Every structure is written in structure tokens, then in C-alpha cells.
Amino acid sequence: MKVILIGYMASGKSTIGKHLASKMLLPFIDLDDYIEAQEKTTISDIFKIKGEVYFRLKENEYLQKLLNSSNKFILSLGGGTPCYANNMELITHNINTTSFYLKASIITLVNRLKLEKEHRPLVKDLSDDDMMEFVAKHVFERQYFYNKSNIKLDINDKSIEDIVLEIENNLN
């Protein structure tokens, strides 16, 4: 079984993924961390030195590698992963794979991103005032892809435990 967590930056994919994995006794993989380990550099430096096109190419390559393995895991994607190349098709066509869209409101995302934008190349240069407009537009463009997930979960005002439980219930 492969469980894929999808959602915008700061929607809690990695946090939820870690909790879910330890509860289900499955390995947890964060695609960004996996890319950093394979490329031996940080996502910020990949964007800065090699550019976003190179990052999206590698993101697609490593996603395919993970999906083609016979391993079971909980995988959290980067916020942009579903929106590039054929990534969403790869996910939805993969047997034994269930994808969850962790859907957060713009306000929730913006409040979280304001506190932790340094290591996120796409928002690090935005002022707090510009963040709202940027995130609202970006989520609007991306939700077409996010909505191809098997299951959509509203995560606003829910505890980590509640979200993990909802995911587990949907897997049974």
C-alpha cells in the first residue's frame, strides 16, 4: 500500500505523514527530503543554482522511482508536485495507491507561511501583505490538480490526531 499526501505548502503534509506512518507502522518519505538526499543539496539551492525547470524534472523522476518500487510507504509530496509533468496521472493510475488532498483555507495557509517562509523559495521574497494575494491565486490555479486526489479532506481547525484518524478510516 502507498499513501500519498497532497496539498499546498504549509498544509501539514509532512507533519501528518510522520504521525500517520508511525501509527500505521509504515515508512515515511517526504519527497522534498528524498530529492535533497539524492541530489546532495537543498531544495533552495536547487532552485537558486539549477533553476525550477531542473527541480521539476528531478521531482518527476524521483516520484516515478518511488511509485515503481514495490515498497509500502506514506509519501508527502511538495506543494507543486501534482501540478507538473504527468505526476497526477502517475499517482492516480498506480494500483494500491490512495491519494489524499489536505485542503486548508487560504487564511490558514497564509498564517502558517508567514512564520516559515525562509526555506520556501517560491514565497521567501514576498512581503506579508503580498502573501495573501499570491497564495489565493496560486491555490486557485493548483486546485484543479489537487482535486484529482482520491480523497479530499478539509483540515481547517482539526487536530493532527483527528486528521490521521480520518485518513485511516478512509483506507479501511
Ligand code: S3P
Ligand atoms: C513547492 C513546494 C515545496 C517544494 C518546493 C516547491 C511548490 O514543498 O517542493 O519549494 O511548488 O509549492 P512543500 O509543499 O513541502 O513546502
